[in-house]
Amino acid sequence: MRDKKPDTRELYDAFLIDPENMSDDDAAAELAGDEDAAAALRARVAAMAQTLGADLRRAGIPAPPVLKDVAAMLVSSDVLPPDEKLARSRASARLADLERKQSVPRNYELLEAARKGPGELAPEDEDLLEHEAEDLRREIDGEHDKTK
Numbered sequence: 001m002r003d004k005k006p007d008t009r010e011l012y013d014a015f016l017i018d019p020e021n022m023s024d025d026d027a028a029a030e031l032a033g034d035e036d037a038a039a040a041l042r043a044r045v046a047a048m049a050q051t052l053g054a055d056l057r058r059a060g061i062p063a064p065p066v067l068k069d070v071a072a073m074l075v076s077s078d079v080l081p082p083d084e085k086l087a088r089s090r091a092s093a094r095l096a097d098l099e100r101k102q103s104v105p106r107n108y109e110l111l112e113a114a115r116k117g118p119g120e121l122a123p124e125d126e127d128l129l130e131h132e133a134e135d136l137r138r139e140i141d142g143e144h145d146k147t148k
Contacts, residue, residue, distance in 0.1 A: 045074055050070075052067060073086065073090070104143070106144055110136060
């Protein structure tokens with residue numbers, strides 16, 4: 001009798017666009033790109049999930065439950081899905097992302113900015129900006145020292 005459980009690797013590969021040729025940077029750039037491009041990518045992945053689920057069912061293989069939720073999970077990130085459980089899960093994940101402290105790379109570049117307006121900064125504003133930049137550098141470098 002034929003094994004009806006689909007291979008996990010095949011399912012994983014079905015969601016990726018050229019997985020062998022896509023680097024982490026490529027994937028990040030694709031997802032962080034223009035909002036229209038990101039929406040198109042979400043729609044494409046959702047369609048792939050629906051197609052994969054339909055193909056599995058036609059072959060007599062039950063589709064994994066996650067395939068049923070993919071389309072709902074990939075709708076515009078500004079709109080909560082109609083499923084309350086999925087909406088709560090998405091809201092919880094958003095809050096966790098906001099609370100998670102992001103690490104700063106060791107080779108960071110601190111970009112200094114000042115108010116808009118004509119002319120140069122007043123000396124006291126320049127001093128304040130430099131003081132704040134130094135405080136931030138010390139804080140970031142102190143965090144890097146802790147992780148050594």
